[in-house]
Amino acid sequence: MVIREEDTITAIATAPGESGIGIVRISGLCAISIAARVFRSVSGKSLEQLPDRRMNYGHITNPDDGETIDEVFVVAMKAPYTYTREDVVEIHCHGGNAAVRNILELIVEAGARVAEPGEFTKRAFLNGRIDLSQAEAVMDIIHSKSDMGLKTAVSQLEGGLSRYLDEIKDKLLSIMAGVEASIDFPEHDIEEQTRETLLEDTRQAVDMVERLLATSSGGRIVREGLKTVIIGKPNVGKSSLLNALLRENRAIVTEVPGTTRDVIEEYINLKGIPLRLMDTAGLRETDDLVESIGVEKTRVYMENADLVLLVLDAARPLSKEDRAILDIIKDKRSIVLINKTDLEIRLDEREITDRYPEWPVIHMSLVQDRGLDALEDTIYNLVFSDGIRSSDAVMVTRVRHEDCLKRAKRSLGDAIRAMKGGLPVDLVSIDIKAALEALGEITGDNITEEIVDRIFADFCIGK
């Protein structure tokens, strides 16, 4: 069992749902330094240099790419005069799920751990902050909440997550058992893992963790919308498509401020899936798409897209522009829409289906209102066939799981670096074990025992 009473913890302090302001709270030894990593004050000073217990205006930015997440007020409160008697930081940001979640994730990324239910209160008590009379109530909170947390966790684990998780754990256990068996029983004829197979196996495990982490973007899709980019050369019917989708589906928000004006963004709810439609029609169109709109700009939109809707003109053969677009989106999950099928067909779609057999192709005629249902079904199936499913009820545990998975990934990265750096296998195994322990926190298993069991299950060992 891992007890981490010494960790720095974080949680969203405001109630879920739409509200004017959201607060993310951090508590623990590294609270201020962690917050300092993501907070850019207007004065340019680091949070560590700013005065205690004062609201500081600034922005939360992703330290990796400098992207601004939200404008915020941040207050740092040094121990011991805080709720938990530890260093506490509160980040006051815009309300609504997206902003607070993004900030929370960034803080986890920066080194904090998502708090267990009741953990702030527990710390407050353990550090002598709350009255004795309140202790019983604290016990109740810990119990009822952790029970609830457990149920949520279990309900999520019953889904696809536990299956993936078991696969990863199985992979890592088998790596560990191999390493450990060869260490603990060096005289036995255990097929020794070479550095290459070990590296390969570990890489595979990283892939698996990444794949699982990628499904957690299902949660992001729920809160931010599936980023869907409509692309195509001029006059193929992009705007008509956008308008048709808007007509058919309830628009959630129109025009999001703060995004570039080149792109029109609309939010719709498609059979329960929030879709964030981005129409590149707003990009300045000229005769030569490739040259003037800046392929680069299009690429930028593509980068973050979850889904691409490529609109082609059935009445015209594939042009240089079409091919340029195809080249940009070739790695994206895309749906090919062949519009204007009411006209005489001059497009040879085999060129596309041969090259991208995995892309669904839908024939439509927006003028005749044909093909829209097929498109909606295809989008729906694409989202759900991936097992991308989430609901607000499992949100918190999910972030915790993401937290564990990210730590597992980090440890495996360390392991790979150690292998590449020529470090001996007993050191490598420390990192792999750390990854297993991070996963074990999701399922609550005793990793050491499992490794020992696995050694004896996988290898014939003994005098």
Place this chain on the structure above:
Amino acid sequence: MEYNAGDYDVIVVGAGHAGCEACLASARLGCKTLVVTLNLDSIALMACNPAIGGTGKGHLVREIDALGGEMGVLIDKTFIQIKMLNTGKGPAVHSLRAQADKRDYQSEMKRTLEEQPNLDIKQDEVTDIIVEQGECRGVKTKNGAVYSAKTVILTTGVYLRGKIHIGKISYEGGPYGLFAANDLSESLERAGLKLMRFKTGTPARVHRDSIDYSVLIEQSGDREIMPFSFLNEFENLDREQISCWLGYTNEDTHRIVKENIERSALYGGEITGVGVRYCPSIESKLTVFPDKQTHQLFIEPEGRETSEMYVQGMSTSLPEDVQVQFYRSIKGLEKVKIMRTAYAIEYDCIDPTQLDLSLECKGINGLFCAGQINGSSGYEEAAAQGIMAGINAVRKIRGQQPVILDRSEAYIGVLIDDLVTKGTQEPYRIMTSRAEYRLILRQDNADRRLTPKGYDIGLVTEERYEKYKDKMQKLQGEIQRLKSTVVSPSPETNMFLRERESSEIKSGITLYELLKRPEIDYESLGVLDKEKPDLPKLIGKLVETEIKYEGYIKKQQMQVEQFKRMESKKLDPGINYFGINGLRKEAQEKLDRIKPDSIGQASRITGVSPADISVLMVYLEQRRRAERK
């Protein structure tokens, strides 16, 4: 019939590997000590393989030695082959293993015991422990002697109600043709101890001259000897070493075993005891791993003066005639002559969760247990518990706090904590994978971890302590020197680096930083380090390890700090867990039974959840405040 045979401070029951370390520790600490054994000729008997050490086990021996124990010194004296295992796998798992001259080891240990002041040795069988009002007051023997004592240490090995199985034939008996101890178990049960039944086994011993070595693969020892004991230098231990031999089973072997599997005690239903996973009989190996085409076996000499050879890997409970058949099916053993038949043995042991971390029984004051009686397996595991039980029995008498090594201090700590906190369902063997902080628990730094402790306890001699201090001083001095020695980016330097496929330097760099590179080693710093002092090789290696793995070592040290904080939150053994609101029932029962020493230990009990730990911490804080008021 009974008579009063004497008063002792400490009585040790059994003179195997646990008993020897226990009685030596007690006597050396100045307590009047008696050791009683069934047979004086079986003191420190290696009833199974003639070897000491191996992964994890080698670490234990180094730790016993660092504390002032005997095992390391004696195996250094009596080994006939020695090898450092896992040298390709990194410093944490380097492990020493030695083939012992079994007889030699026994005589050396017997002599050590005989020459030890404060120690009486007696051949007899202990049949009863005397327990009055929850206090252990002494023992009674078969010959009618009643010895009184302040503390008693049970190190009964596999002798309690020992039962030998060879196929369908079974009889009462201890290992190696010795007698079983049939009476003591009942006395323990009467005293309220819960017993378990475990099983282990040993392969046949065969005649050296009946083996065809030409088809076996020779396994020789290391040329450069690394001693077990920190008192020894490797230059002084050089001697002629004897080889072991590696062979393999084949289809024929497997067919014979499978055809007769019903005749084995293990699969025929005769044995009810729980066996060892890492010490499986050939019939278990074939059943559990049916796809494995061949299994290896090592033929190990039992000593210089004997013709007996131990056949590691071929332990079995099959009948004698089948043993002869399948041994002879192995290439190289076609004409083998079995001198001692392989057997399985069942024996009584206690459920070790009845002990606290000092190895004292929770229900019986003054009664300590160590070794196989606690459900462990292996000479080294036994000896490790023996020395700790010896130390703590003495401290109990003197009213001192017990010495408890925790999981971050020693494999001994891992071993004892595992046993008393989690219990065991099968004979327990130490493994490096059981240690959370193995980069810190290396065999090369056991002295650094434990010798100062051993000195405070009183087991470490002045000689050993001075040697240790001198070594530490040299080690620190050398690390300091490497930190302050800067090499310049001269052509000479960069050529040296190029030759080792190491990236060249553009500005000055300390030797310390250079040594962090995997491709640079301390021994061959050569031209870069012209002022290198003449240090013992062992210190050089230690310096290198400390520098090269500093990053990882620091990482583990941080984990250790967190671990220590949880270990330092102490739990009173008098806590009524049933009275704590919010603990789950299972947790209440487990906590009540184990009576953990700290929150840390509580968290390792199977069936205690993180939520239970939270409740416990809240409870502790509650109590602390109530007391303050």
